[in-house]
Amino acid sequence: MSGSLTIAVLADSTDIAPLLGRYLDADRYALQYFTDRGEFLDYVEISKHELDCVVFYSQAQLLPAINYLYERGLILPVVIVHRLIPPNAQTPIHTALTNLPASSSYIYQPSEVILAVTELAGIGGAIDKAIAKFMNLTPIVPTSEDSEPAQTRTHIKIPEPNFLLQQQSRLADKLSERLGYLAVYYKRNxxxxxxxxxxxxxxxxxxxxxxxxxxxxxxxxxxxxxxxxxxxxxxxxxxxxxxxxxxxxxxxxxxxxxxxxxxxxxxxxxxxxxxxxxxxxxxxxxxxxxxxxxxxxxx
Structure with missing residues (x-):
């Protein structure tokens, strides 16, 4: 699919597949679904240079998956879809979304896009927004004190200073080749x-x-x-x-x-x-x- 965006989805079940299939044009999006975190992470490792965005729709697997990616310097465009949660609930995703410290406004990295499941019809726009924001991320050279949990980080600290820049360059070239003129949009700051x-x-x-x-x-x-x-x-x-x-x-x-x-x-x-x-x-x-x-x- 030379004109499509490759999206990896980690979900609690396959129930989300038909919904995403309804809202995302198959001519433009190539979706890979996973319910097992290990299989998802293996796929991301193998396909990291071809992936355009990842989508999380998983309560329990979200933070472990994000920590795994972060520790390996795999900073990718991401959309996090969350369910409506009762006020007194204390699931991992609820804690991460509501208890962020004042110094941080993200779970994984600053360009992430959070989308409520009730807004799932806008998933295409959320993916485009995540990619556009990702193209403008700036890497921060890591320090020796990089031991914070995912939900309290305030900067993009990566093992190699040029890693993020290389990913952005590859994504820009890939978008230009696969999407043609459409890639111009993602280069705007x-x-x-x-x-x-x-x-x-x-x-x-x-x-x-x-x-x-x-x-x-x-x-x-x-x-x-x-x-x-x-x-x-x-x-x-x-x-x-x-x-x-x-x-x-x-x-x-x-x-x-x-x-x-x-x-x-x-x-x-x-x-x-x-x-x-x-x-x-x-x-x-x-x-x-x-x-x-x-x-x-x-x-």
């Missing part, structure tokens, strides 16, 4: 999104986008073979910054006002500026197509 930047950085970024767009506008009707490449480059940067279309329209309108003032000074008609609406439409169309082809369907 939400911390670099326009809305999360400070005011000065936003202004600098917009100035750069305006400069790029100016060049596109000037060359748009010049029969340049490079114009499509320039539009693609412009749209690619906008996509990774998650810039709103309204900001693109604002850049376009500001440029048109500047050109209008220049034309008035030269005593020329402003009607030509109406033609540049095609430039804006073309850029927005490129951006829409990029989102259509790259954003996972579940999101």
């Amino acid at each position: 939400s911390q670099q999104f326009f809305r999360h930047l400070d005011r000065q950085h936003k202004q600098e970024l917009l100035a750069g986008f305006k400069s790029q767009y100016r060049k596109i506008v000037i060359e748009y009707f010049a029969d340049s073979r490079q114009i499509d490449d320039k539009i693609d480059e412009f749209v690619n940067e906008i996509f990774f910054r998650d810039l709103a279309v309204s900001e693109i329209v604002k850049i376009h309108m500001e440029l048109m006002e500047e050109f209008s003032d220049q034309l008035k000074l030269e005593g020329r008609s402003e009607e030509i500026l109406l033609e540049y609406r095609l430039t804006l439409i073309d850029v927005i169309a490129h951006l829409c197509e990029m989102y259509r082809r790259s954003v996972p369907r579940e999101l």
Whole structure:
């Protein structure tokens, strides 16, 4: 299945199999089910370079399995599905989810995604989110005091500093090869999104986008073979910054006002500026197509 994501599932029973089969398209997800922790861990060891994500739906086996993976430096994208539990229950998963110390917000690693069984219909989106977050993890060099239990860790400490980076690189290459354009989505870093930047950085970024767009506008009707490449480059940067279309329209309108003032000074008609609406439409169309082809369907 060259276009599918490989998912290993550890569950208490096979009851979850038909549910996941209902919510996960077989053309996109290759699922491997396990109810035995030993068999699951053996599979993960053997297939660690092909695995895209693991899904846990097991009360008793969760923490032992996570500790095993963690101790061996097997940091993988993960979704943890949990059942609704009575308030007074004290199962391992309940303890891990509710008694995390203030210094920690995860059981296995920071990019894990927790999903209630009542939200199982969103498992595809949860898997995509887990992979996207995993791509932005940063490894921490281990210390001699790495003896904390799974539910109290605050950092990603791994036996080899480059291990996580190697896994991320392999996953990025694999996604690019197997999913094509879809892999672009997983390379986005939400911390670099326009809305999360400070005011000065936003202004600098917009100035750069305006400069790029100016060049596109000037060359748009010049029969340049490079114009499509320039539009693609412009749209690619906008996509990774998650810039709103309204900001693109604002850049376009500001440029048109500047050109209008220049034309008035030269005593020329402003009607030509109406033609540049095609430039804006073309850029927005490129951006829409990029989102259509790259954003996972579940999101």
